[in-house]
Amino acid sequence: MSSHESSSLTWHHACHVTDVPDDGGSCVLLEGKQIAIFHFKRINSWYATDNECPHKQQMALSRGMIGTQGDEPKVACPFHKKSFSLESGQCLSGDDFCIATYPVRIENDQVFIGL
Amino acid sequence: MDGEHRIIMKRHIIVIGNGMVGHKFCEKLTSKDQNQQYRLTVFGEEQRIAYDRVHLSEYFQPGKSADSLALADHAWYAERQIDLILGERVTGINREEKSISTASGRVLSYDLLVLATGSAPFVPPIPGREKNGVFVYRTIEDLDAMKAHAKNAKRGAVIGGGLLGLEAAKAMLDLGVADTRVIEFAPRLMPRQIDAKGSTILEAKLKELGLTIQTATNTTEIVGDDTIQAMRFADGTEAPIDMLVISAGIKPRDELARSCGLDVGERGGIVVDENLTTSDPNIYAIGECALRGNMIYGLVAPGYEMAEVVASQLTGTSKSFVSFDMSTKLKLIGVDVASFGDPFAEGDEVRSICYENHTTGVYKRINVSSDGTRLLGGILIGDAESYNMLLQQVVNRLPLPANPEDLILGSRGGAEAAGAGIMALPDEALICSCEAVTKATICDAIRSGTETVDGLKKCCKAGTGCGGCIPMVKDLIAGVMKAEGRYVKKNICEHFDYSRQELLDLVKLGKLRDFDEIIDKHGRGHGCEVCKPIVSSILASAYAETANKKPVAQDSNDRFLANIQKGGTYSVVPRIPGGEITPDKLLVIGSVAKKYNLYTKITGGQRIDMFGAHLSDLPAIWEELLAAGFESGHAYAKALRTVKSCVGSTWCRFGLHDSVSFAIEVENRYRGLRAPHKLKSAVSGCIRECAEAQSKDFGIIATEKGWNLYVCGNGGSKPRHATLLAQDIDKETCIRYIDRFLMFYIKTADPLTRTAPWLESMEGGIEYLRQVVCHDSLGMAAAWEAEMESLVGNYRCEWQEAVENPEIRKRFTHFVNAPEVKDPTVSFVPMRDQVKAADWQTKAVLPIAESSTL
Missing domain, CATH: 3.50.50.60 (FAD/NAD(P)-binding domain)
Incomplete structure (x- = not known):
């Protein structure tokens, strides 16, 4: 889960757990924002990040492949394979980019995102 | 400031x-x-x-x-x-x-x-040289003037059979002056670079192109009123000429x-x-x-x-210009010509070895010191592949092999990999002459950890000029690693300590069928964007699995069965086998493209690409295409793309056999076949080669007696002509050879390696490949043919699967919580009556992901 803690956090219902493929991602529209949700089933974790890749401003991270670099869970943008940590949002392929990450909560098979 | x-x-x-x-x-x-x-x-x-x-x-x-x-x-x-x-x-x-x-x-x-x-340009004082229609060849203005005059010219001439003169002759042909002659004062062409025998071979080659060559000819007068009409020569003869270029040297x-x-x-x-x-x-x-x-x-x-x-x-570095090696290699009107060191060395101290083949138009001469220890220089015409190594041999005074003729004929005790001699070069050998980088500099960089060509380009600039030395740089990388005892192990990524080939064997031996199973058994961690698509490709090659099996382990393009394009939309390419299409099907493409506002373009592979499809429109678009009889073109996959064809004997007056039917047969046989990289093919109906089969991974050309099969050509950043594998074979044999060739490639190539570099790094090269494919030297032919037969039999159109299955269709939504909403950031701008993707919003210049769609 993400480490974001904020008193002003509002939880938004995003989708049903089956809307997100195992070990893959989907995109949801929340409060006008595009959020990518990943279900990393192999490590039994859920993650949420910006859907936009900061490299070329493409709305595509949810369509990227997830995996690990060492122990760090990550997603690779399908456009130019820039990788981002799903935990911290830091770019792992040597650029100065960063994406926002959001906390995820699962209740009764429903996925909630904290914004 | x-x-x-x-x-x-x-x-x-x-x-x-x-x-x-x-x-x-x-x-x-x-x-x-x-x-x-x-x-x-x-x-x-x-x-x-x-x-x-x-x-x-x-x-x-x-x-x-x-x-x-x-x-x-x-x-x-x-x-x-x-x-x-x-x-x-x-x-x-x-x-x-x-x-x-x-x-x-x-x-x-x-x-x-x-x-x-x-x-x-040096213009000899020939009377009449000031007339209209007489040109020199130096500036773009000269060329523009030539262009204007050539419109009404039928008979052209060039004075000067040197390097520039022959270039000018080529320019005349390009301008449409088909009847052009080259007039050279010396008894041979390119007198500064090549000898008489070389000139004879070169002349024959140039005559094939339609040029007339007149050596040992002295022009005495240019005849005509204001405009040139004829030329008169010292032997008293005259030739009618409408246009003349003088290229007799420089001053x-x-x-x-x-x-x-x-x-x-x-x-x-x-x-x-x-x-x-x-x-x-x-x-x-x-x-x-x-x-x-x-x-x-x-x-x-x-x-x-x-x-x-x-x-x-x-700028404070001391450097001087002592002399410069005038060795040259060039492609002259499509003919390789090279001369190096002392091309004409003669006398008691010199022995020359010549190879002459008038059928193929190849001439090679090397001059060796009489004690047989050193190479002094030489000439190559028609085939200059060994130029780099020969030049190094001269410049660095390397010891000659026991049979110096091996240098131009190749070792005849069995094929020897080209570039084997690179490690024998001395440290000060200049590898990259554009940037003056020595072997020592490159080897030091490799030893301290820079093991890729790109890395070396960055750290020592080698290969950044003309790029001609890159093959040598690659050989140095392999050579140094080998010399250091470092096994160049091609592990897929941090999750697997195996090469693609090793993993493929493990998957088949263990009958493994799922990424999770495979990484748990043979890897570590949880995979990444490098190993996941490789494993998916292996599963496809092993079991004819489509990309719908485990979409999250597929490259993004395979996951959505389409090529992602700038802006996040996709392109749609239905298969059009052999490039043959009915008017009705053309109408369907037109109406689908219109309905979904798609930009259409003919691809380089004889099919039609529709760009700008929203992710959520893809299933509906394909439903319409499938209903009209189209199927997936796999333009998004590392798989067979297209088999181009020329129209062949059905319509063409030159066609020997029906190349279109054969191309369709070949494309339908291998459609959907996944491989380490994309595969392209073509079939030509005669030697005019309109389908460009010799630039393909496998290409077929009709001959009087059957078909010639060429393999391992490709375009791309490093183009390579395909090599002839088998000659005058019948259709069935041709298919059998392709089956074996493709299975051998799929099983042994590294990920993202096209057939050309695969062959280049194969020990024994084309001779070995021919032994394996045509003479079954590994005894694998029957097994490979059977495997291919099963892959062919198990083919399914993955788009058909996708539109029929509601679960799969769900994949094609942008917002899972609002499936009816399309990505609002997608934007198009108009261009020539169609639309194109809006430009990237940032200015950073970075390589763009491969999205070609042949």
Whole structure:
């Protein structure tokens, strides 16, 4: 889960757990924002990040492949394979980019995102 | 920033001449001048900015223009704060005052002067040379004048059978003057570079192209009223000619130097010392106007070296120009011609070995010292592949092999990998002559961990110039790693300690069918964007699985069965086997594209690409296409793309066999076949080769007796012609060989390796491949054919699967919580009555993911 803690956090219902493929991602529209949700089933974790890749401003991270670099869970943008940590949002392929990450909560098979 | 102050302190260099060498000097100086101690002013007599004169004849080729020959633009000069003054001739140099004056009366003072005035064509004093229709071949203006005159010309001639003359002859052919003759005073062509036997072979090659060659011919008069009508020769004969280009050599442009009293040579040229300083220490001369050691260097490489020498000296590195190896390799009107070292060496101390093949038009000569220890020089015509190694052999005085003829004939005790001798080069051997990088520099970099060509380009600049040395750089990487005992292990990524080939074997042995199963058993961690698609490709190759099996482990394009494009939309390419399509199907493509507002374009692989589809529209688009009888074109996959064809014997008057039917048969057989990289093919109905089969991974060309099969060609950044694998075979044999070839490739190639580099790195090369494929030397043929048969039998269209299955269809939504909403950030801009994706919003320049869709 993400480490974001904020008193002003509002939880938004995003989708049903089956809307997100195992070990893959989907995109949801929340409060006008595009959020990518990943279900990393192999490590039994859920993650949420910006859907936009900061490299070329493409709305595509949810369509990227997830995996690990060492122990760090990550997603690779399908456009130019820039990788981002799903935990911290830091770019792992040597650029100065960063994406926002959001906390995820699962209740009764429903996925909630904290914004 | 104290800009004003610094400008005052700068020394002023005036460069006279904005040709290739003058431009190179600006490039070298500005990149070396880190302390910004110089200010540059450049004068060019032509109106144009420096352009590539070496490739001048390309100007007449379709799609080429003056712009495509340009070496730089005004912005380039502006960025470097170089004052570039074009169309203004410098008419005087006042060495006392250290100033120059121009035709328009401008006077400018200099601290240092660089003369890069180049040369002018030498026109022998033949009576009538001033007539209309007589040209020289040097500037774009000359070419424009030729172009205008050629419209009404039928019979052309070129005086001069040297390098430039033959280029000019090529230009005449390109201009449509089909009846063109080359007239050379010497008894052979290219007298400075090649010998009589080489000339004979070259002449035969040029005659094939339609040129008439007249050697040992002296022109005495150019006949005609105002315009040339004929030429008269010393033997009394005459030939009707409408257009003549004189390319009989060059004369250095030394008139400025002469007029200000600098030393010039007896036969022209500004005398310079090894520092390229003229008789005035404040004036340098570089390029074709400079006379060094009584020699004019009329090639671009030594000119560039002179620019480098002067720029180095001015920025504090001592460097001098002693002599320059005049070895050359070029493609002349499509024929390889190379000469190196001393091409003509003769006498008691020399033995020459020649190879001559008039059928294939190949001539090779090497000159060896009589004691058999050293290579002195040689000539290559028709096949100059060994040029690099031979030149190294000469320059570095390497010991010769026991049978020196092996150098040109190849070792006949069995095929030997080219480049085997690279590690024998001494440390100081110059590998990259453009950037002057030695073997030692490259090997040191490899030893300290830079093990890729790209890495080496960055750290020592090797291979960044003409790129001709890159094969040698690659051989050095392999050689050093091997010498260090480092096994070049091609592990897929951090999650698997196996190569693709090893993992494929493990998957098949263990009958494994799922990524999770495979990584748990043979890998570690949880996979990544590198290993997941490789495993998916392996599963597809092993079991004919489609990309719908485990979409999250597929490359993004495979996951959505379409190519992602700029802006996040997708392109749609239905299969059009052999490029044959009915009018009805064309109408369907038209109406689908119209309905979904798609940009349409014909691809290079004879099919039609529709761009700009929203992710959520893909299933509906495909439903319509499938209903009309289309199927997936796999343009998004590392799989068979297209099999192009020419129209063949069905319509074409030259066609020998029905190439379209064969192409369709081949495309339908291998459609959907996943491989380490994309696969392209083509079938041509005759040797005219309209389908370009010889640029494909496997290509088939009809012959009188059957079909020729070529393999391992590809376009891309490093094009390579396919190699003939089997000759005059029937269709069934052809298919069997392709089955075996493809299975061998799929099983053994590294990920993302096309067939051309796969073959290049294969020990034993094409001979070995032929043994394996045609003579079944591994005893695998039957098994491979059976495997291919099962893959062919198990083919399913993955788009058919996708649209029929509601679960799969769900994948194609942008917002899972609002499936009806399309991505609002997608935007198009109009272009030529269609739309295109809006440009990237950032300015960063980075390589774009492969999205080609042949």
